[in-house]
Amino acid sequence: QVQLVESGGGLAQAGGSLRLSCAASGTTFSDDAVAWFRQSPGKQREFVAVISALGYTNYADSVKGRFTITRDNHKNTAYLQIDSLKPEDTAVYFCNERGFKREYWGQGTQVTVSS
Numbered sequence: 001q002v003q004l005v006e007s008g009g010g011l012a013q014a015g016g017s018l019r020l021s022c023a024a025s026g027t028t029f030s031d032d033a034v035a036w037f038r039q040s041p042g043k044q045r046e047f048v049a050v051i052s053a054l055g056y057t058n059y060a061d062s063v064k065g066r067f068t069i070t071r072d073n074h075k076n077t078a079y080l081q082i083d084s085l086k087p088e089d090t091a092v093y094f095c096n097e098r099g100f101k102r103e104y105w106g107q108g109t110q111v112t113v114s115s
Contacts, residue, residue, distance in 0.1 A: 002026040002104050004095045009109030012085050016113075020080040022095030022106060030073040032099035036080045038091035038111075045094065049080060063089075085113045 004027075008020040022034065035050035049059045049069040057069055068081040078095065090113050095106040 004097055004104050004106035006093065006095050006106045006109035009093060009111045011112045011114065014085055014087055014113055014115050016085050017081070017083045018085065018111060020082065020093055020095075020109060020111070022078040022080075022097075024076045024078075024097055024104075027076070027097055027102075027104060028099060029076040029097065032097045032102075034069075034071055034078040035096040035098065036067075036069060036078075037094045037096055038089075039094070039108075040091040048093070051078065082111070087113045087115045089113050 003025045005023045006020060008018060012018050031053055033050055033052045036048040037045050038048050039045040047060055048063055049067055051057045051069045051071050059067060066084045071078040092108040092110050094108045097104045
């Protein structure tokens with residue numbers, strides 16, 4: 001059974017940090033790219049960051065320099081380190097794993113940043 005489980009969200013103050021985790025099971029994790037998306041109330045889901053199977057990364061312009069995506073293939077887990085939190089980072093953060101003719105989503109983890 002395929003599962004992506006996000007964790008690490010919560011309430012944080014502006015300027016603080018959070019580390020989100022995405023634990024995969026039942027997938028070919030090491031062969032797939034993993035991305036993070038986020039969705040704020042009333043807005044469309046937006047791309048945040050991606051890491052390829054080989055470890056190449058790309059970020060949305062809005063988060064460059066503050067967010068870092070990494071992966072640990074031994075643990076089948078991807079991470080999103082969020083530093084210098086801003087109130088506009090408040091959203092549900094979703095993990096996405098994508099390979100050839102396959103794509104999986106997690107259920108999301110809420111991040112709320114207070115000013």
